[in-house]
Amino acid sequence: MMVVTRDRMIGAALCLGSVVLMLSALQIRRVIPIGIAPGTFPLLLSGLLGLLGVALVLRRPQVEPIAPAVPVARALSGLALYAALAVFTYVAFRPLGFVPVGAICMIAVGVRIGARWPALLAVAFLVPPAIHLLFVRVFSVPLPGGLLSGVLP
Numbered sequence: 001m002m003v004v005t006r007d008r009m010i011g012a013a014l015c016l017g018s019v020v021l022m023l024s025a026l027q028i029r030r031v032i033p034i035g036i037a038p039g040t041f042p043l044l045l046s047g048l049l050g051l052l053g054v055a056l057v058l059r060r061p062q063v064e065p066i067a068p069a070v071p072v073a074r075a076l077s078g079l080a081l082y083a084a085l086a087v088f089t090y091v092a093f094r095p096l097g098f099v100p101v102g103a104i105c106m107i108a109v110g111v112r113i114g115a116r117w118p119a120l121l122a123v124a125f126l127v128p129p130a131i132h133l134l135f136v137r138v139f140s141v142p143l144p145g146g147l148l149s150g151v152l153p
Helices: 006-025 040-058 069-096 098-113 117-138
Strands: none
Touching: 006 040, 006 069, 069 098, 098 117
């Protein structure tokens, strides 16, 4: 009998998120000059996310099962946060741009998981510009500049 643990709940959520991301990545049809579709990279990442989710679900628990009332409430609050971040990203992605939206999402998730502020702020302000540069310059995938249109390459 499979015991419900926090890891298994997170793994199931990752599997579900992976399916949603895969379906979204499969909708991208444009071909870029190097011959691969822009959806290839997101498809690979969503597949990796799904594999990690399956690994969490199948992993043997190292601790005693947790009381169902506590993790369900925490899981639901986390689900609400991630749903709100998804809606925020959908609405704000074009007007604000990739970098500010990425930083806001990283800070929100970092606060949720209890990250230390110095590391959280460093990651939130360094990683989105690096990802933007990688996608625009290396993969030739345009990302919206938004508020930083004149500043970003």
